[in-house]
Amino acid sequence: MATITAGMVKELREATGAGMMDVKKALTETDGNMDAAIDWLRTKGFAKAAKKSGRTAAEGLVGVAVEGGRGVVVEVNSETDFVAKNAEFQSLVSSVARAALDAEDLEALKAADVGGRSAEQAVTDAIAKIGENMTIRRMARLEGETVVSYVHNAAGEGLGKIGVLVALRGQDNGIGRQIAMHVAAANPAALDEASLDQAMLERERSVQVQKAEEENSASAKPKPAQVIEKMIEGRMKKFVAESTLLGQAFVVDPDRTVAEAAEAAGVTITGFVRLAVGEGIEKQTEDFASEVAKMNAPREPAQG
Template sequence: MAVTAAQVKELRDITGAGMLDCKKALEQTDGNIDAAVTYLREKGIAKAAKKADRIAAEGLCNVIVDGNVAVIYELNSETDFVAKNEKFLSLLDNLGQIILASGAESTEAALQVVNNGKSVETLLAEATATIGEKITLRRVQRVVKEEAQVFGAYKHMGGRIATLSLLNGGNDAVAKDIAMHVAAQKPQYLDQSQISADFIAKERDVLVHQAIEENSKEAKPKPQNILEKMVEGRLNKQLKDICLVNQPFVKNPDETVEQYVKNNKAVVVSFIRLEVGEGIEKKETDFAKEVMEQVRA
């Protein structure tokens, strides 16, 4: 029988399983919702859905380069312990190869990639059931370079941080140096041309108020023109601190990143930096409270 979108949605709401898995389960059970739930449980997929409300903020990042193509991505688990598990490490590498070969350019596209009859979404659900923790894929990015360009890839702390740099000119060693610098110094932008006017205006406003507050406490307050110069000086320093090309090069702070690559006949085109769990609000667990609640139950 034909499976309707409404049936798929209903089964997805009940089990939390992926759309493709729900559709297949319904097809296998002639549209019987209860039987489809059992089917998913037997496959370990509905079991995985029970973990859907957990927060996966640990894990590892990875970067893979193959010729002119690179992918950089993050695979999350609930605990750092599981991130060291051989099954997790094998999944991390396997997913990277699947994503690289697929041409997927985003997390959403990567989740729908099918390999050996199974979608990446299904592989993650199965891994969740097998490993016993919620496993999620996030922040997948694909970069394609020109023949004359150079990739630099670097992983820090086994993949807690992964970076990818792209240079015009230079060589593999220079590109990797930039990737290492990005991992260490955490730049937010390539250069100041990428910073929005709104961001600069807001930062200037904050610095103006700080300067006025400081000046009000001075025994001999500075004149307005001096305050304005002070604010602009602080703003310029702040903008340089967050731009890759303006930062002091980590291996030689006497020169900037821009000077370092220029001396090596290169120009930085772009960079990507992923750090495990950034942007995820981790759940704080009060174990003592949990124990007391169980005692009272």
């Protein structure tokens, strides 16, 4: 039996919004498996979403660059947000993003020329000068008839905390930027249903089947199997719509979907990329009380 720690309870509560006792029971029932615990809570109706807390801790910037029908977005991490505001660091990220236009993957980017040296060496030199660890963590490419970029929380031209690329077919009349802003805000999992991860779909269906069965068994008037199946299909349809760019309600005009907005504008969305600084990275942090306690702790006398 796995040990259920306070940290695990806190993480699951942040991920699901469920109550303390429900979270503890979920972790106990699933032997500490976080994903299984989320599913358990959703099955019991204690959690509405299958999202993890998404806490991100790494600092830095994403840089975007677009040239013709090609676009790239890169993530360069630093230890602190203070360095992310440094003009020299920002210049470095911009240079790395431009170099990425001709790089096929991350390894090629690290070897690409940036000011007469490799991008990786440029970062190493910046570490020595600025005095903080940095790394070129990720890059993503997108090609299309037209590629539009957008950065959220912009720190400079083509620099920010979230970088988005959207590929369109057809004449862009400004809808491309609106769609890119939507991607930054809504963070869709995929372009359409065909692009969704099948394992994710199967997991969601499993949750919905169990949830429907439990609801039905607890009902005073159980529904027939065909009604339950239709209910499950309806919930899955809603899940797909909320998870895919084309199916989501357009943030600029919530009365229609992104697909409908694109069609009205005479364009077809053929792909998108979204990178946010620090996604998937957790940094060990202490709670505020612990930090204050350390600051006020008596110092050891100097040894003479």
